[in-house]
Amino acid sequence: xxxxxxxxxxxxxxxxxxxxxxxxxxxxxxxxxxxxxxxxxxxxxxxxxxxxxxxxxxxxxxxxxxxxxxxxxxxxxxxxxxxxxxxxxxxxxxxxxxxxxxxxxxxxxxxxxxxxxxxxxxxxxxxxxxxxxxxxxxxxxxxxxxxxxxxxxxxxxxxxxxxxxxxxxxxxxxxxxxxxxxxxxxxxxxxxxxxxxxxxxxxxxxxxxxxxxxxxxxxxxxxxxxxxxxxxxxxxxxxxxxxxxxxxxxxxxxxx
Amino acid sequence: xxxxxxxxxxxxxxxxxxxxxxxxxxxxxxxxxxxxxxxxxxxxxxxxxxxxxxxxxxxxxxxxxxxxxxxxxxxxxxxxxxxxxxxxxxxxxxxxxxxxxxxxxxxxxxxxxxxxxxxxxxxxxxxxxxxxxxxxxxxxxxxxxxxxxxxxxxxxxxxxxxxxxxxxxxxxxxxxxxxxxxxxxxxxxxxxxxxxxxxxxxxxxxxxxxxxxxxxxxxxxxxxxxxxxxxxxxxxxxxxxxxxxxxxxxxxxxxx
Numbered sequence: 001x002x003x004x005x006x007x008x009x010x011x012x013x014x015x016x017x018x019x020x021x022x023x024x025x026x027x028x029x030x031x032x033x034x035x036x037x038x039x040x041x042x043x044x045x046x047x048x049x050x051x052x053x054x055x056x057x058x059x060x061x062x063x064x065x066x067x068x069x070x071x072x073x074x075x076x077x078x079x080x081x082x083x084x085x086x087x088x089x090x091x092x093x094x095x096x097x098x099x100x101x102x103x104x105x106x107x108x109x110x111x112x113x114x115x116x117x118x119x120x121x122x123x124x125x126x127x128x129x130x131x132x133x134x135x136x137x138x139x140x141x142x143x144x145x146x147x148x149x150x151x152x153x154x155x156x157x158x159x160x161x162x163x164x165x166x167x168x169x170x171x172x173x174x175x176x177x178x179x180x181x182x183x184x185x186x187x188x189x190x191x192x193x194x195x196x197x198x199x200x201x202x203x204x205x206x207x208x209x210x211x212x213x214x215x216x217x218x219x220x221x222x223x224x225x226x227x228x229x230x231x232x233x234x235x236x237x238x239x240x241x242x243x244x245x246x247x248x249x250x251x252x253x254x255x256x
Numbered sequence: 257x258x259x260x261x262x263x264x265x266x267x268x269x270x271x272x273x274x275x276x277x278x279x280x281x282x283x284x285x286x287x288x289x290x291x292x293x294x295x296x297x298x299x300x301x302x303x304x305x306x307x308x309x310x311x312x313x314x315x316x317x318x319x320x321x322x323x324x325x326x327x328x329x330x331x332x333x334x335x336x337x338x339x340x341x342x343x344x345x346x347x348x349x350x351x352x353x354x355x356x357x358x359x360x361x362x363x364x365x366x367x368x369x370x371x372x373x374x375x376x377x378x379x380x381x382x383x384x385x386x387x388x389x390x391x392x393x394x395x396x397x398x399x400x401x402x403x404x405x406x407x408x409x410x411x412x413x414x415x416x417x418x419x420x421x422x423x424x425x426x427x428x429x430x431x432x433x434x435x436x437x438x439x440x441x442x443x444x445x446x447x448x449x450x451x452x453x454x455x456x457x458x459x460x461x462x463x464x465x466x467x468x469x470x471x472x473x474x475x476x477x478x479x480x481x482x483x484x485x486x487x488x489x490x491x492x493x494x495x496x497x498x499x500x501x502x503x504x505x506x507x508x509x510x511x512x
Contacts, residue, residue, distance in 0.1 A: 198469075198478070209465075212480070213454075221489075222454070222480035226473065233477075235502065239495075246491065 006133040017067050024133050027126050028084045029077035030054050032063040042248045043073045043140050044147040047154025053083030062237050069241035070250040080122040113179045116156035123157045145169045145248045152176045163187040170247040172240040178211035185214035192220040193243045195236050202229045262389040273323045280389050283382050284340045285333035286310050288319040298504045299329045299396050300403040303410025309339030318493050325497035326506040336378045369435045372412035379413045401425045401504045408432045419443040426503040428496040434467030441470035448476040449499045458485045
């Protein structure tokens, strides 16, 4: 579907990190890399949350840690209907329906689940095409390990993506409504670090635990923290860096 | 009960760590400290597992990480009926009953729970007396933060200890049968890192999750890993070091 090659459209550099915007066909993305990158380095793909975009602070903060903390490349793309991408009439309708349900105090889960499932159908082939193109970059290459980080919608996309994409060898997933993800999770065998909020007021605890239970991975770790849906502790972003460093054989430098 | 003062009985030094055996009355213990210890440093108390002792590899390995990884002092004492301490007729009887149940394939939980509860009754005042005495050491002092690490029996002792001992400001607890610990856990408000094995063939998963749920701490983190009762991943020992470093304001040096 995207036979185009990656077009870099802008590049800046600060604090030892190179930020390059790119497009692949209609898909806009960003690639963060270490400034001093003669050697090839692993690549981590990240999926932003619902309503977010490729440079949401949750993405830039994690990217900064992954680039400086384990020398990885990090790529994020805008999900369909998000960021710099056009919203279709279907997107507008689902977002309006979600806002209406939230305002009325009605269950949002069924709307989020069906909308995210539709976005995942579109995004999985986009991600695979972006990965093909990124692996053409000499500083990434086709041999190195690839990781995935997903938050919310990024998990709804990530579970089916990791299930079908053998190049992804480890993933960090932040819990979301797991309803339609269980079957795909049962196909996943790579190491998983899975974050869940123990007092999540939106995603039921039992549902979150059921998704963790479903991963077929021999190495999987659940990090459940006290707190509500949006209160994931910042130290979990550091934990994700160590997780990839462990699986990709990278040293983690001491915090400053 | 132990108005005696701490008696150091042996000292050795290797790899930047001083190991000192001590006794307080009838209680034998060991204190590991950084060699270069002009400044006062935090103290971490550790409780060994059932059938273990103060220098079991699970204790020495964790102590080594805590001393070199965050510059703490680490103290372990033999639990009643364990290590260098005499076994009473009651100890012999309970251990024989446990071995018989295990050999017969009968539930071990009820025996472990009642025996550990009895040992905790004895051990909690011993620990408080040992802490009094350790805080007399100039390199520890009475002002610094105190942590606790418990494994199995060490958790059965640790939960009631942390519940009543305000000097303990953070604890890492590895799941055990939680049956009689729930009430004490509800009294605990300090930060907790709680490790549980997702495929534990001995402690039921729901029981382990119920103990995590019971802690009243505003900051608590569950680390649930795929694997059986005795397969706790070694990286959780490193996570415990970072947990104390975070709460005690210590820097964690880079791994060699």
